[in-house]
Amino acid sequence: xxxxxxDLGERADSALVLALxxxxxxxxxxxxxxxxxxxxxxxxxxxxxxxxxxLPAEAADQRQAWMAVLERHLRSDALDLLVSGEEGWAEHxxxxxxxxxxxxxLQLAASAELPLxxxxxxxxxxxxxxxxxxxxxxxxxRTEVVAPPVWRLPLPGGEQLEIVAIRGxxxxxxxxxxxxxxxxxxxxxxxxxxxxxxQPLNVEAQRSVRxxxxxxxxxxxxxxxxxxxxxxxxxxxxLNTTPWSFRPEADALWERHGQPxxxxxxxxxxxxxxxxxRRLNRWLRQEWAGLAGGGEAPQLALPGEGQWEAACRAGAxxxxxxxxxxxxxxxxxxxxxxYGPGRKGPYRQRPLPIGALGLVNRWGLAEIGRAHV
Numbered sequence: 259x260x261x262x263x264x265d266l267g268e269r270a271d272s273a274l275v276l277a278l279x280x281x282x283x284x285x286x287x288x289x290x291x292x293x294x295x296x297x298x299x300x301x302x303x304x305x306x307x308x309x310x311x312x313l314p315a316e317a318a319d320q321r322q323a324w325m326a327v328l329e330r331h332l333r334s335d336a337l338d339l340l341v342s343g344e345e346g347w348a349e350h351x352x353x354x355x356x357x358x359x360x361x362x363x364l365q366l367a368a369s370a371e372l373p374l375x376x377x378x379x380x381x382x383x384x385x386x387x388x389x390x391x392x393x394x395x396x397x398x399x400r401t402e403v404v405a406p407p408v409w410r411l412p413l414p415g416g417e418q419l420e421i422v423a424i425r426g427x428x429x430x431x432x433x434x435x436x437x438x439x440x441x442x443x444x445x446x447x448x449x450x451x452x453x454x455x456x457q458p459l460n461v462e463a464q465r466s467v468r469x470x471x472x473x474x475x476x477x478x479x480x481x482x483x484x485x486x487x488x489x490x491x492x493x494x495x496x497l498n499t500t501p502w503s504f505r506p507e508a509d510a511l512w513e514r515h516g517q518p519x520x521x522x523x524x525x526x527x528x529x530x531x532x533x534x535x536r537r538l539n540r541w542l543r544q545e546w547a548g549l550a551g552g553g554e555a556p557q558l559a560l561p562g563e564g565q566w567e568a569a570c571r572a573g574a575x576x577x578x579x580x581x582x583x584x585x586x587x588x589x590x591x592x593x594x595x596x597y598g599p600g601r602k603g604p605y606r607q608r609p610l611p612i613g614a615l616g617l618v619n620r621w622g623l624a625e626i627g628r629a630h631v
Contacts, residue, residue: 270301271511277305277312278515282324285309289331289359296352300359303331307363308516311370318371325367329384331360333403337388342396347601350399354388354587357401358616361386365613366517372410374549375421375473375556380407385618388588389574390581390600397583397599406622408476411556412549414541417486419475422622426471429568430575432464437577438597467564474561474569477612478625482519484526484534493536501525504609513611520611522625531560570626572619579619579626588617590625 586593586603593603
């Protein structure tokens with residue numbers, strides 16, 4: 259078993275090397291070979307997306323051709339499974355990874371030619387979303403391809419943020435009294451208890467908020483993005499350019515060579531984030547005209563509570579944008595715990611590169627979840 263696992267890892271690394279040297283045809287053949295292990299085919303798809311992203315601007319036609327191959331993979335199958343106990347999960351584990359790989363690959367490839375935020379152009383990027391709803395004693399799992407418009411916001415040093423638009427409207431936030439986990443705040447934090455009665459405050463009460471149009475960054479801020487902005491001159495305070503606590507192992511080839519510094523930044527405070535935003539906003543004001551931006555430069559801020567939860571839900575009324583359950587193949591959490599009719603799974607005990615799981619909510623946001631779960 260260990261030998262097979264090691265061999266599979268080496269072959270996945272070989273797929274990455276093919277991407278780094280621009281050899282797409284072997285990757286396309288490998289991804290289409292149903293006789294190969296699912297994990298290897300997924301690695302081939304992701305590597306093909308990386309190869310497309312690395313093509314120079316003058317090879318835009320070639321990039322589009324490779325993206326067409328990836329989109330065919332993404333749209334070639336759609337899950338509609340009823341899983342109960344262990345039944346159905348085997349088919350899920352055989353089919354979903356290929357869709358996730360194609361989705362991640364398309365997002366990687368599209369990142370190379372997104373229009374500037376505020377421009378008249380828009381690029382709709384095909385991505386995979388998933389909904390799992392309780393049905394009888396089981397879980398109905400369905401996948402769907404969504405294609406939200408995505409824009410880029412440049413950062414110093416060639417990095418960029420990817421932005422989606424959230425339409426202003428009435429948005430429902432909070433949760434019903436019977437939803438599991440909704441009492442977390444009251445159980446954990448003294449400030450969520452009424453000081454006079456000693457009773458827990460209903461901080462999760464369902465309510466409606468009216469929000470104006472706003473934009474959200476699609477992913478968690480990566481180490482590379484943090485570093486690019488933190489290296490700018492201070493505005494009000496100092497910043498550590500490398501504050502993160504986790505660094506990939508030397509043999510983690512994708513994280514070191516495929517998407518360097520693509521792990522989400524950690525170990526930063528609210529004050530650090532405010533200084534990071536101040537530096538970025540000043541840089542955007544200074545550089546916006548030179549970046550071919552029209553009008554005033556966009557200015558970023560941390561989202562408010564209503565903005566955050568509305569973006570997390572993406573219109574869903576379920577505990578997660580995934581639905582009534584979580585699975586360790588959909589999100590990075592301690593899989594030893596379950597929620598609803600979900601199954602137990604592995605606990606990676608480490609961050610994953612942004613976008614690694616290939617799944618987004620219906621508005622194109624990834625790695626995003628409500629705070630109480």
